[in-house]
Amino acid sequence: SRIGVVLVAAGRGERLGAGKPKAFVELGGRTLVEHCLRTVTSLPSGGHLVIVVPEHLAGETLRLVAAAEPTGANWEVSVTPGGRERHESVKFGVDALPEYADVVLVHDAARPLTPAALFARVTAEVRRTTDAVIPALPVVDTLKRVGADSIVHETVDRAPLVAVQTPQGFPRELLAAAHDRLGTGAHDAADHPTDDAEVVQRAGGTVRTVPGESLAHKLTTPGDLALLEALLAAQNG
Ligand code: C5P
Secondary structure, three states: OOEEEEEEOOOOOOOOOOOOOHHHOEEOOEEHHHHHHHHHOOOOOOEEEEEEEOHHHHHHHHHHHHHOOOOOOOEEEEEEEOOOOHHHHHHHHHHOOOOOOOEEEEEEOOOOOOOHHHHHHHHHHHHHHOOEEEEEEEOOOOEEEEOOOOOEEEEEOOOOOEEEOOOEEEEHHHHHHHHHHHOOOOOOOOOOOOOHHHHHHHOOOOEEEEEOOHHHOOOOOHHHHHHHHHHHHHHHO
8 A cells, every 4th residue: 555755855964065955965967855756756555755855945846846757656746844853854744644644654865875675675564563664784893982082982892783774664653653742842962863763762662673775875974975976876887
């Protein structure tokens, strides 16, 4: 049955220093939003994609959607303004989804090369378990805890640790109830949830993992842009 996808693209992207919101930066001649739009609307389930953007870019986003190749017949696409923090943007997106979307995937526009197969894997596991599901990869680097003085205090055991990605999938009711519990409004930098699984964890929900994809790499710094350009070229080559 048809799913709901919330594409969060309303961040400022200051760490990238591109002079515009990260989701509107181009990679191989297309904005990150367009890359994600094409992938999501290729999914055979069909459903509703809501793209959450800075208010002043809503018009431009609607033009990008209209100019995209005709989306899969089963897909509707809408655009809605975001909030100050990521979790607020997600809540506004979920609120904009039609009733029929009983499974919701939340995806960062900052992960433009995420393969359709990962969206399908997450969706299938949500349907199988009715729990929250997130993609995860093992941590490969050695991890150390460092003090404000930049001196190493200890090495952290990485065996039980994973790095998590998006899309993160949820039964809609679970996600909506968890966000209602959290409420909107500012949280301390140290206290605001950085992903949706954390919002569900705080509400006592179970969060499961499925294998992630290196192609779901997140664009954060200028170095990531070069890496993603190379991954894209390798795909097209
Ligand atoms: O800043 P960060 O890279 O963690 O943002 C992750 C994703 O959340 C990005 O796609 C960004 O556009 C989105 N976001 C949002 N609304 C905010 C903050 C971030 O949609 N207020």
